[in-house]
Amino acid sequence: MYEILKKEELSPHVYAMEIAAPRVAKKAEPGQFIILRVNEEGERIPLTIADFNRETGRILIVFQVIGASTMELAALEAGDSLLDFVGPLGHPSEIRKLDGTMVVVGGGIGVAPTYPIARAMHEAGNKVIAIMGAKTKDILIMEEEMKAVTDEVLVTTDDGSYGIKGFVTNAVEELVRRGEKIAQVTAIGPVIMMKSVAEATRPYGIPTVVSLNPIMVDGTGMCGGCRVTVGDETKFACVDGPEFDGHAVDFPGLMSRQRMYRDLEAVEKEHVCRIGLGRK
Amino acid sequence: MALSLKKHPMPVQAPEVRAHNFEEVALGYDEETAVAEAERCLHCKVPQCRKGCPVSVDIPAFIAKIKERDYDGAIEKIKETNSLPAVCGRVCPQENQCEKYCILGKKGEPVGIGRLERFAADRALAKEMPDAPFAAAPDAQRVAVIGSGPSGLSCAGDLAKRGYKVTIFEALHKAGGVLSYGIPEFRLPKDKVVQKEIENLEKLGVTIETDAVAGRLYTVDELLGEEGFDAVFIGTGAGLPRFQNIPGESLSGVYSANEFLTRCNLMKAYRFPDYATPLKVGKTAAIIGGGNVAMDAARTALRLGAEHVYIVYRRSEAELPARAEEVEHAKEEGIDFRLLTNPVAIEGDENGWVKAMRCIRMELGEPDASGRRRPIPVEGSEFSLAVDTVIVAIGTGPNPIIAQTTPGLALTKRGNIAADEETGATSKPGVFAGGDIVTGAATVILAMGAGRKAAAAIDAYLKEKKAERD
Numbered sequence: 001m002y003e004i005l006k007k008e009e010l011s012p013h014v015y016a017m018e019i020a021a022p023r024v025a026k027k028a029e030p031g032q033f034i035i036l037r038v039n040e041e042g043e044r045i046p047l048t049i050a051d052f053n054r055e056t057g058r059i060l061i062v063f064q065v066i067g068a069s070t071m072e073l074a075a076l077e078a079g080d081s082l083l084d085f086v087g088p089l090g091h092p093s094e095i096r097k098l099d100g101t102m103v104v105v106g107g108g109i110g111v112a113p114t115y116p117i118a119r120a121m122h123e124a125g126n127k128v129i130a131i132m133g134a135k136t137k138d139i140l141i142m143e144e145e146m147k148a149v150t151d152e153v154l155v156t157t158d159d160g161s162y163g164i165k166g167f168v169t170n171a172v173e174e175l176v177r178r179g180e181k182i183a184q185v186t187a188i189g190p191v192i193m194m195k196s197v198a199e200a201t202r203p204y205g206i207p208t209v210v211s212l213n214p215i216m217v218d219g220t221g222m223c224g225g226c227r228v229t230v231g232d233e234t235k236f237a238c239v240d241g242p243e244f245d246g247h248a249v250d251f252p253g254l255m256s257r258q259r260m261y262r263d264l265e266a267v268e269k270e271h272v273c274r275i276g277l278g279r280k
Numbered sequence: 281m282a283l284s285l286k287k288h289p290m291p292v293q294a295p296e297v298r299a300h301n302f303e304e305v306a307l308g309y310d311e312e313t314a315v316a317e318a319e320r321c322l323h324c325k326v327p328q329c330r331k332g333c334p335v336s337v338d339i340p341a342f343i344a345k346i347k348e349r350d351y352d353g354a355i356e357k358i359k360e361t362n363s364l365p366a367v368c369g370r371v372c373p374q375e376n377q378c379e380k381y382c383i384l385g386k387k388g389e390p391v392g393i394g395r396l397e398r399f400a401a402d403r404a405l406a407k408e409m410p411d412a413p414f415a416a417a418p419d420a421q422r423v424a425v426i427g428s429g430p431s432g433l434s435c436a437g438d439l440a441k442r443g444y445k446v447t448i449f450e451a452l453h454k455a456g457g458v459l460s461y462g463i464p465e466f467r468l469p470k471d472k473v474v475q476k477e478i479e480n481l482e483k484l485g486v487t488i489e490t491d492a493v494a495g496r497l498y499t500v501d502e503l504l505g506e507e508g509f510d511a512v513f514i515g516t517g518a519g520l521p522r523f524q525n526i527p528g529e530s531l532s533g534v535y536s537a538n539e540f541l542t543r544c545n546l547m548k549a550y551r552f553p554d555y556a557t558p559l560k561v562g563k564t565a566a567i568i569g570g571g572n573v574a575m576d577a578a579r580t581a582l583r584l585g586a587e588h589v590y591i592v593y594r595r596s597e598a599e600l601p602a603r604a605e606e607v608e609h610a611k612e613e614g615i616d617f618r619l620l621t622n623p624v625a626i627e628g629d630e631n632g633w634v635k636a637m638r639c640i641r642m643e644l645g646e647p648d649a650s651g652r653r654r655p656i657p658v659e660g661s662e663f664s665l666a667v668d669t670v671i672v673a674i675g676t677g678p679n680p681i682i683a684q685t686t687p688g689l690a691l692t693k694r695g696n697i698a699a700d701e702e703t704g705a706t707s708k709p710g711v712f713a714g715g716d717i718v719t720g721a722a723t724v725i726l727a728m729g730a731g732r733k734a735a736a737a738i739d740a741y742l743k744e745k746k747a748e749r750d
Contacts, residue, residue, distance in 0.1 A: 221519065224521045259532070
């Protein structure tokens with residue numbers, strides 16, 4: 001069992017949780033993910049590691065309530081425990097000194113997993129610029145944390161309620177326009193956002209890494225549920241990734257596979273809601 | 281008394297009933313039938329059956345005990361060499377193992393060795409076991425076993441019996457490997473059989489750590505170093521599914537058999553939404569392949585509500601690698617076998633869902649390296665099969681995590697771990713391996729045999745290490 005040490009609502013329906021998982025924290029690296037299971041009836045959910053602390057043995061996860069399982073997770077409080085917490089999984093991000101600026105782009109809760117990457121790249125001696133996108137100002141997360149580990153933070157909001165009005169791609173364009181020498185972009189967020197960022201950097205030939213979030217079951221390479229086409233090859237995101245060259249990923253294929261269980265997810269959400277009502 | 285030429289039949293659930301439930305199909309012998317079947321054994325002076333058993337169960341001896349109605353004695357005999365008899369009695373391909381060599385098989389049907397093993401094991405499982413776990417000596421040497429599938433469980437059981445402290449590291453949340461995620465409930469009950477057998481191993485003093493992905497959480501070198509183990513056994517299986525690399529394999533509705541079966545067996549998707557993991561099967565499913573995994577996937581699809589299920593296999597019936605009893609059960613349940621047929625592409629609709637599979641007819645040519653006749657496409661024979669679910673069951677390859685994170689571990693050309701056939705010794709001192717990670721996908725009992733051989737070799741290695749130290 002893995003105890004929830006702290007829970008915080010970062011914005012409506014977005015939660016951060018600190019989990020006691022010393023074994024995982026000891027080996028975690030930026031870019032890796034974990035799989036958790038809330039209880040015996042639960043499904044296995046992959047979440048990218050948002051932060052880790054080897055000394056205290058804690059792993060930070062950030063998630064948004066989008067379906068039945070995240071609803072159940074959000075219903076837990078500090079002091080409760082998760083049944084399973086497996087990791088660290090996947091390859092770590094490549095952390096090295098670049099010839100130029102490192103730009104991390106986080107959309108929505110995708111900001112969270114860019115944080116340890118930004119921090120590690122900064123510690124490796126890079127100039128790091130973070131671009132953080134949110135629909136509106138009130139759902140922006142982790143701005144202060146990000147400022148502490150980067151040289152510059154650009155915020156975009158879809159409605160212009162804060163920072164640059166528009167999408168994260170507008171901020172990427174802005175950096176290119178002002179002549180920033182960008183050596184690498186790492187983008188994490190909704191698939192449509194990562195696809196847009198890859199399209200935005202392609203004309204300039206800026207190497208662009210995306211962290212994919214396909215449907216997963218085991219997360220250890222044994223089922224291929226998370227397969228994606230990269231270049232001409234089929235890759236398993238859990239063992240070959242989750243990071244891939246954004247200019248080679250088949251994004252439409254990924255989006256289509258992510259919709260596979262949409263109708264059953266609705267059934268399940270309804271099921272959980274009713275269980276919730278019964279309990280009250 | 282005249283000797284019956286036939287095995288005593290085992291009662292089964294009626295096909296039309298069982299095709300809609302996940303209850304075990306074969307119901308097992310009752311006491312009188314078991315004793316009667318045991319009486320068919322001739323107790324050969326040189327028993328041929330034993331040479332067909334990869335873990336060398338003393339078959340005539342345990343059958344003699346059943347004949348005497350000494351069932352405790354029978355299971356003790358079996359357990360001397362077999363850690364998972366209730367599993368083996370159910371899933372071994374006996375027709376290619378012990379029963380293949382039974383002398384009665386020359387004139388009629390061999391003795392139902394598997395059924396008798398199952399009978400003795402089930403009787404023992406139904407009884408309460410003593411709860412006090414066996415404990416190794418405080419200064420006992422420690423062995424890490426990576427993977428809790430058949431090879432790891434068998435190796436761990438043998439080592440614990442020899443007095444070592446054994447810890448199994450399992451990546452999933454449940455132990456058992458393919459016994460838990462792969463073989464379906466209707467063939468191998470999880471709570472009643474698999475978990476009970478594993479609990480029995482724990483009572484021998486074996487510790488099982490789940491959620492522990494070796495290679496990520498601990499590398500092999502760390503296990504031998506800071507984690508303080510004296511030897512490591514790698515039994516991680518051949519879990520990485522292969523695809524055919526034909527167009528359309530990433531469409532929605534296309535599963536690897538591993539994913540399909542894991543969702544159903546390990547995650548209990550057949551009880552959705554009481555269990556949260558979903559699994560979709562349409563009206564018409566095609567399973568590509570002809571092994572046990574293909575049969576399991578086909579029969580699972582049927583039970584999940586598919587109205588029509590095809591097995592699409594490129595060779596003929598004679599080459600089907602699946603266990604004979606499962607092929608028979610699948611046919612009785614109405615699975616539609618399309619033999620000498622090979623898919624060439626999967627076609628999708630405008631939403632990216634499978635709608636059809638293009639296939640080509642095959643004919644058999646000359647035998648290939650494996651001794652089986654090579655299937656050759658018949659030109660111009662392409663046709664389309666309307667399906668909305670495709671399950672790929674053409675085999676698995678080795679998982680790369682251990683290989684990637686263990687410097688100095690020699691691999692074969694196919695990416696399997698190179699290990700000595702008799703001892704399981706790898707290129708790294710103190711590191712042994714066995715089961716599918718060495719051989720490629722094979723059977724439960726062969727993996728158990730490899731685990732058992734490795735346990736003997738580890739025992740010898742550790743004794744030598746201890747002698748050097750003292």
